[in-house]
Amino acid sequence: MKPQKFGINTICTHVGEIDDTQFKGAISPLFMSSSYAYENVDVKRYPRYFNTPNQEALCKKVAALEKCEAGLIFGSGMAAVSHALLAFLQKGDHIVLQKTLYGGTYNFVVEEFEKFGIEFSFTQGFKEADFVSEIKENTKVIYIETPSNPLMLITDIKMISRIAKERGIVTMIDNTFASPINQNPADYGIDIMIHSATKYMGGHSDICAGAVAASQEHIDRIWNLAKNIGGSLSDYTVWLLERSIKTMALRVKAQNKNAMKLAKWLDKHPLVARVYYPGLKNHPDHLLAKKQMKGYSGMMSFELVETMDVNLFMDGLQLIKQTMSLAGVESTILSPTKTSHALLSPEERKRQGIADGLLRFSVGIEEKNDLIADLKHAFEYATKNELLHI
Numbered sequence: 001m002k003p004q005k006f007g008i009n010t011i012c013t014h015v016g017e018i019d020d021t022q023f024k025g026a027i028s029p030l031f032m033s034s035s036y037a038y039e040n041v042d043v044k045r046y047p048r049y050f051n052t053p054n055q056e057a058l059c060k061k062v063a064a065l066e067k068c069e070a071g072l073i074f075g076s077g078m079a080a081v082s083h084a085l086l087a088f089l090q091k092g093d094h095i096v097l098q099k100t101l102y103g104g105t106y107n108f109v110v111e112e113f114e115k116f117g118i119e120f121s122f123t124q125g126f127k128e129a130d131f132v133s134e135i136k137e138n139t140k141v142i143y144i145e146t147p148s149n150p151l152m153l154i155t156d157i158k159m160i161s162r163i164a165k166e167r168g169i170v171t172m173i174d175n176t177f178a179s180p181i182n183q184n185p186a187d188y189g190i191d192i193m194i195h196s197a198t199k200y201m202g203g204h205s206d207i208c209a210g211a212v213a214a215s216q217e218h219i220d221r222i223w224n225l226a227k228n229i230g231g232s233l234s235d236y237t238v239w240l241l242e243r244s245i246k247t248m249a250l251r252v253k254a255q256n257k258n259a260m261k262l263a264k265w266l267d268k269h270p271l272v273a274r275v276y277y278p279g280l281k282n283h284p285d286h287l288l289a290k291k292q293m294k295g296y297s298g299m300m301s302f303e304l305v306e307t308m309d310v311n312l313f314m315d316g317l318q319l320i321k322q323t324m325s326l327a328g329v330e331s332t333i334l335s336p337t338k339t340s341h342a343l344l345s346p347e348e349r350k351r352q353g354i355a356d357g358l359l360r361f362s363v364g365i366e367e368k369n370d371l372i373a374d375l376k377h378a379f380e381y382a383t384k385n386e387l388l389h390i
């Protein structure tokens, strides 16, 4: 049976697994060897060639998850992003990037591209005209990220694929926030799917890794660069990541469900000014999200009313952790003003719609009622302590 014919949970559990021919164990054995025979072998294996048995196995799983021919695993999400970009851009080329991107990606472009002689433009918005107006003669890549962080704005994947194909431009998407469970951009013709596997693929806040999925031809091109730069993932972590992905669909679906319920609950709360969750009908891009996503993910953000003290609210949380990063099975929350967007000026944050009272919430798999009780406690705690201060 072709891997692509399997249902999602079967892909997560089995695609790519290595047969334990020696002991007949149920899971992929872990091969830590960094030295393999070179005579009379089909493939000369070496960790930095990205082709040890465990790397090869996991690449197959990643490819199947994104409905692509091939995949490649890296030491971090940023390694995946930077390799994809540099493999397809050279001196004199131009790239159009979506306005709002992951901070690390933005920094990579603005801090590193000049020395490679690569030109870049960020769009003014998320619509077709915003992208088309930035395309030039030498544009080789269009790069998007949807849903975006932290306001969960949605870019029309099909539209991007169409405007790029008409002009022979390669398309790349950072699909981290959706995960391959909620969104398969290859279905809409996107060429290269990029993931920070540190997030939903890893899912337990204990692995740093990255992944790319694309056609064999595109992956070969990225591999040619990757073997020279040398950012492969250790086989032990590869093996852990394979284990993590086995439960990815179960985890992500539980997170989707929790997030939808919590978004609705927060949306009705008098101390919440606004909820940004693409699953809510009042989200500006709800219909677009409904069209291109299979689930709305566990990521959302919400803005407290101005009279609420964000610090007091956060102090009142006992279950939901105040930590960076996202997409683990545990719920976490952060203030973009103090973390991901701290380096922006207050004016720039305001321009991007990031209020000081905005909180980005990564919903985990805990019981919905326990999460609601925790939020309730935080609202009560903040209200009570604010009164005491006055």
Ligand SMILES: *Cc1c(COP(=O)(O)O)cnc(C)c1O
Pocket (backbone or CB within 6 Å): 076, 077, 078, 079, 081, 102, 104, 145, 149, 174, 176, 177, 195, 196, 197, 198, 199, 208, 209, 210
């Ligand atoms: C975390 C993240 C990255 C970078 O991944 P690392 O594993 O931290 O290098 C890229 N894109 C998005 C959307 C992310 O959330």
